[in-house]
Amino acid sequence: MAESAEAPKLVYLVTGGCGFLGEHVVRMLLEREPRLRELRVFDLHLSPWLEELKTGPVQVTAIQGDVTQAHEVAAAVSGAHVVIHTAGLVDVFGRASPETIHKVNVQGTQNVIEACVQMGTRLLVYTSSMEVVGPNIKGHPFYRGNEDTPYEAVHKHPYPHSKAQAERLVLEANGRKVHGGLPLVTCALRPTGIYGEGHQIMRDFYHQGLRLGGRLFRAIPASVEHGRVYVGNVAWMHVLVARELEQRAALMGGQVYFCYDKSPYKSYEDFNMEFLGPCGLRLVGTRPLLPYWLLVLLAALNALLQWLLRPLLLYAPLLNPYTLAVANTTFTVSTNKAQRHFGYEPLFSWEESRTRTILWVQGMEASAQ
Numbered sequence: 383m384a385e386s387a388e389a390p391k392l393v394y395l396v397t398g399g400c401g402f403l404g405e406h407v408v409r410m411l412l413e414r415e416p417r418l419r420e421l422r423v424f425d426l427h428l429s430p431w432l433e434e435l436k437t438g439p440v441q442v443t444a445i446q447g448d449v450t451q452a453h454e455v456a457a458a459v460s461g462a463h464v465v466i467h468t469a470g471l472v473d474v475f476g477r478a479s480p481e482t483i484h485k486v487n488v489q490g491t492q493n494v495i496e497a498c499v500q501m502g503t504r505l506l507v508y509t510s511s512m513e514v515v516g517p518n519i520k521g522h523p524f525y526r527g528n529e530d531t532p533y534e535a536v537h538k539h540p541y542p543h544s545k546a547q548a549e550r551l552v553l554e555a556n557g558r559k560v561h562g563g564l565p566l567v568t569c570a571l572r573p574t575g576i577y578g579e580g581h582q583i584m585r586d587f588y589h590q591g592l593r594l595g596g597r598l599f600r601a602i603p604a605s606v607e608h609g610r611v612y613v614g615n616v617a618w619m620h621v622l623v624a625r626e627l628e629q630r631a632a633l634m635g636g637q638v639y640f641c642y643d644k645s646p647y648k649s650y651e652d653f654n655m656e657f658l659g660p661c662g663l664r665l666v667g668t669r670p671l672l673p674y675w676l677l678v679l680l681a682a683l684n685a686l687l688q689w690l691l692r693p694l695l696l697y698a699p700l701l702n703p704y705t706l707a708v709a710n711t712t713f714t715v716s717t718n719k720a721q722r723h724f725g726y727e728p729l730f731s732w733e734e735s736r737t738r739t740i741l742w743v744q745g746m747e748a749s750a751q
């Protein structure tokens with residue numbers, strides 16, 4: 383109580399603050415971090431909604447910048463107490479080259495770490511991903527696993543490879559002396575598949591369903607379970623971690639935490655139907671419409687077409703060998719590490735998360751009419 387009565391004094395920087403998750407982190411900080419004096423939102427592409435946030439009591443500073451440019455990152459970090467690094471190139475569809483993914487996700491993260499060290503910023507929270515663990519290309523299930531569950535992580539794809547490298551850099555940087563002599567405290571949050579307002583792939587599935595006359599066709603067996611987590615709860619975890627990191631540095635520094643909430647374990651498609659169903663779409667079939675071998679063939683064909691067409695155009699469909707392997711492998715998390723280490727409880731119940739997401743999809747429907 384006494385804390386919120388104090389004059390706000392902290393400066394936060396959120397990289398990737400205009401992205402799907404970043405926007406929720408930014409809004410959550412403004413709502414739930416009473417010690418905030420200035421919030422810097424750093425992104426390659428600044429969104430127009432930032433303007434409306436500038437009229438509130440907290441100073442919101444929009445910074446158009448590129449994490450691959452060390453000097454731009456250093457300027458943004460200068461004077462910040464906390465950095466929440468969510469910026470990243472999320473690409474499992476072959477839109478960007480492996481070099482670009484590495485540059486943004488790994489070099490960009492290294493730049494953020496160096497900027498913290500150089501500028502004397504002590505607290506760094508990194509948005510990692512479940513993908514640093516798996517699923518692996520062998521299709522091994524990760525069933526109700528936690529942060530200590532052994533798993534053969536094999537990263538052949540540039541995106542998970544880059545996230546794993548970046549996460550390692552962040553964790554290894556824990557304890558480095560920053561300018562002024564104090565130690566840097568870092569930790570990494572690993573969301574499973576995030577859903578909620580602003581989720582681009584949900585948008586894509588919704589529009590695809592409309593094009594197909596209100597139907598989607600089951601591609602993956604219903605028995606393949608995916609861990610999903612509501613964006614508001616992922617944002618809340620970031621806010622809590624950032625708040626507690628300094629006080630609990632010995633416990634939390636250098637740690638990884640899966641992001642979790644009470645969302646049910648379901649197949650990727652059945653889970654999406656929790657939102658798309660009430661918006662008028664139907665998932666056809668209790669079993670996959672096509673045999674798995676045919677999907678494998680189509681995915682390989684898509685990869686070949688992508689490669690052949692690359693000089694002419696970008697062909698990047700949802701189905702490729704990697705996305706098929708991920709969609710077809712069980713990956714679910716069951717842990718309470720965040721609760722034990724920093725008192726995390728989901729802010730949004732499953733019912734609330736579901737309702738909010740449905741309202742957002744219905745909003746898309748209304749604006750399309």
Ligand SMILES: NC(=O)C1=CN([C@@H]2O[C@H](COP(=O)(O)OP(=O)(O)OC[C@H]3O[C@@H](n4cnc5c(N)ncnc54)[C@H](O)[C@@H]3O)[C@@H](O)[C@H]2O)C=CC1
Nearest residue numbers: 398400401402403425426448449468469470511573575576
């Ligand atoms: N979407 C998901 O299901 C999951 C996402 N994540 C991680 O969460 C983070 C945020 O992901 P999303 O919000 O889904 O993606 P997003 O693409 O919506 O947001 C990423 C943001 O980073 C910005 N950005 C990209 N390159 C940049 C650069 N060079 N310099 C500055 N800003 C740059 C983009 O403009 C964008 O606003 C990423 O680090 C991602 O790896 C982790 C697990 C699951």
Ligand SMILES: CC(C)CCC[C@@H](C)[C@H]1CC[C@H]2[C@@H]3[C@H](O)CC4=CC(=O)CC[C@]4(C)[C@H]3CC[C@]12C
Nearest residue numbers: 472474511513575601650700701705706708709
């Ligand atoms: C038509 C196909 C058979 C079904 C395609 C679904 C896929 C596009 C998605 C299934 C699982 C998704 C991934 C998963 O949620 C984990 C992720 C974590 C991240 O850090 C980034 C996103 C993603 C890789 C996510 C991407 C889409 C899927 C592969």
